[in-house]
Amino acid sequence: MKTTTSPLPSPLTPASFYILLALAMHEQHGYGIMKQTELDSSGALRLGPGTLYGTIKRLLEQAWIEEADERPDPALDDQRRRYYRITAAGRQALNLELERLDRAVTLARKHHLLPGHKFESTLA
Template sequence: MPESKDLSPLAFHLLLSLLQGERHGYALKREILARTQNKLNPGPSLLYGNINRLLEQGLIEESEERPDPHLDDQRRRYYRITPDGIAAAQAEAQRMQTLVKLAGAYVAL
């Protein structure tokens, strides 16, 4: 399993979104925008660059299932999180929590 430090903020957000279920690229982006109040706004290239990396690391995989053609565009590609991805997201959240605890000793939170 890759170490959590390998995860960029965008990759972490992608994993968080996929923890909710399968998503296609544009849906992932919309969710991230909503979650971060538009503070994290990746362009399509950066989004797919990160998706590509997560696929290579085995943290996500492409889903074979497609929604009903009447509901969505058939060309869209759907992704889902793998067990390794879940572990990586947990490790990253853990790391952040530890970091926040540590920072709390120095600054008022």
Template sequence: MTRQKPPLTEPQYFILAALMDGPLHGYGIIKAAERATGGRLRIAVGTLYGALERLERAGLVTAGDEEIVDGRARRYYRLTTDGAEALGREALRMQQAAALVIGRPPDAGAAPA
């Protein structure tokens, strides 16, 4: 039996989605996720770097170039091929799950009177 990979958490999903258009640094990822969700998802810095570390260990993102801005190191992350595939699988899983609810008539789950 093939072991299925667990679904991405919401922050992981939006971190990967933020990297679809190219490498970003931490603050750029936070802002992209916030914009993509209309401000609903605000990823805390600790959450971001913990998630990036896990995603990097899983081979879904990789740390790339680093630059110094205002005396601080700014590391850029990019999506790997495996990361793009995982993001696509998760988007499809969510689409299929939503279709079960959205495609159902409003009274489909109601008990007969």
């Protein structure tokens, strides 16, 4: 018998990463996540509906995100929306991924593959 939760790829996929990142910053609905991701990645990642809702479904199954039952002020709401929030497990997964990315960027910087930090050259 198979386990009910299928493991997401160990380095997060870009879609999973940006969705978790968006939700770690604000509770949001699907379409909002899509727009947020476009901003956060400076247009490098555009989530199509297939990727967006497919990934959300997988993240829900994984319990890294959950649907929020409370809805905002009816005046500001849109009944079509489904709101999501990140879970503790999701934060942990995001944190692991962020540490991995940070290590990679730091390593690249050490080898002069990226401009250094503002502060780097001004300090002894």
